[in-house]
Amino acid sequence: MSSSSYCSTVIGLLLAFLLGGSLCNAQLSPTFYNETCSNVSSIVRGVIETALLTDSRIGASLIRLHFHDCFVDGCDGSVLLNNSDTIESEKEAAPNNNSLRGFGVVDDIKTALESACPGIVSCADILAIAAEESVSLAGGPSWDVLLGRRDGTTANRTGANVSLPAPFEAVDILKQKFSDVGLNTTDLVALSGAHTFGRAQCLTFSARLYNFTGVGDSDPTLNSTYLATLQGICPQNGTGIELTNLDLNTPDTFDNIYFSNLQTNEGLLQSDQELFSTNGSDTIDIVNNFSANQTTFFANFVVSMIKMGNISVLTGTEGEIRQNCALVNAATYGSDGLLHSSI
Ligand code: HEM
Structure with missing residues (x-):
């Protein structure tokens, strides 16, 4: 089914209406690779399953x-690019x-x-599929990933420093960065x-343990037993x-225990705990709702x-399908037109 017909099904229209029109991107489709790389999801899943054997x-x-x-700059695979003459890598x-x-x-x-279907699947789509397969393999929900993203040819290190939320x-700042x-x-x-x-890593939350407001104190919203554990x-x-572990109770399982951790003041990052502990915040009811009902959390x-996966995607003839996820094709194929070794 083409992306346009997918989005015009009754269900698509209903979901698009319920979700403010942002669920169905006009050009992404769950069936994008059906004719060109029909096993794409199972291939991605297989590689992740193997990796999980040695890295939970x-x-x-x-x-x-x-x-x-x-x-x-949207889901364009830019985060995967290495430094080069033209790329200031976001990795740094x-x-x-x-x-x-x-x-x-x-x-x-x-x-x-590339071995199964050469030159077909973008690195940006690999990340979207890998995200879904990872959630599902950890016990979380499965969903139809919308596909057809193309890879960008630029990276934006400054943008990464500015746009990504900090712990x-x-x-209010987190909301603003999401709203952006x-x-x-x-x-x-x-x-x-x-x-x-x-x-x-400890450096992402250690201020909560030892120097929360600059006077050698700890974050008062931290459960005292958990505080002692983390100081150890x-x-x-x-x-x-x-x-x-980000989730002290079920560290490798995708479930809604993260939200009950917030209710017992056992969120690891300050940015996690604030969702429940910020007085008067409209996030509190949502945390309570997700904690009470895993099905509701999974659905949301x-x-x-899917909304995140639709951010500023490149489609159609925009961008490229990278040969190597760490390099734009111009870097993979030198000015002599020959294929150069990748990394
Ligand atoms: C709300 C704002 C967010 C902040 C401030 C934040 C911050 C962080 C930080 C500081 C870490 C630890 C990194 C390290 O120590 O190496 C982390 C890990 C992680 N974040 Fe977030 N994050 C946020 C939202 C998200 C979102 C939206 C997702 C995915 C949908 C996500 C998925 C993860 C995962 C799965 C890990 C663990 C990664 C690993 O074990 O390698 N985060 N995050």
């Missing part, structure tokens, strides 16, 4: 890559540097897809629920790169993921 965290890392891609932006991971698995997926920012890319407060809370799996994991003279999470 990899699914979390992959969905984060999709988020950091989409928030910076503060929110990404020494923290984004999973690039090797993306390369493995690309290699598997110490207040709810067309996402609302429900999207903010639902997508923050991705912190139901994966890890964070992150000593004051530590390196800051020690890891702990899927809607928000």
Whole structure:
């Protein structure tokens, strides 16, 4: 079914109406690769399943890559690009540097897809599919990923520094950064629920443990037992790169326990806990709702993921299908027209 006919089905229209028209991008379609790479999802899933055998965290890392891609100049695979003559890599932006991971698995997926259907599947779509497969493999919802994104030929390091949310920012700032890319407060809370799996380094939350307001204090919204646990994991003279689980109760499972953690003051990042602990915030009711009902959380999470995956996508003849996710094609094929070694 073409993207236009998909979007004009009764269900598509109804969902588009309910979601403010943003669910169905005019050019993305769940059936985009049906004729050209029909096994794309199972190939992506297979590579992730293999990676999970030795790295239980990899699914979390992959969905984060999709988020950091989409928030910076749209879902165009720009986050995957290495530095080159023309590219100031987003990998070196503060929110990404020494923290984004999973690039090797993306390369493995690309290699598997190039072998099955050469030159067809974009790196931006790989990230969108990998996000969905990772959630589903961790016990979360499955959904039809809209496909047909093309890869950008530019990166925006400054944009990554400015647009990506930081873990110490207040709810109003987080809302603004989501609103800047067309996402609302429900999207903010639902997508923050991705912190139901994966890890964070101590440096992203240690101010909460030792120096919250600059006078050697801790964050008063931190549960005292959890505070002591975290101080044990992150000593004051530590390196800051020690890891702990974003969800202390079910660290590798995609469920709604993240939200009950917030209700017991056991959110790891300040930006997590604020969703529940900021007085008068309209995020509190949403947290309570998602904590009470996992089905509601999953339904909202899927809607928000699809909205995020639609941010400023390149389609049709825009951009390119990269040969190597870390390089624009002009860098892969030199000015002599020959294929150069990739990384
Ligand atoms: C609301 C604003 C957000 C902030 C401030 C934020 C911040 C962070 C930080 C600081 C980390 C730890 C990074 C590290 O220590 O290496 C992290 C990890 C993670 N984030 Fe977020 N995040 C936000 C929203 C999201 C969204 C929207 C998603 C996905 C839909 C997401 C998915 C993840 C995942 C899965 C991890 C764990 C990654 C891993 O284990 O490799 N985050 N986030």
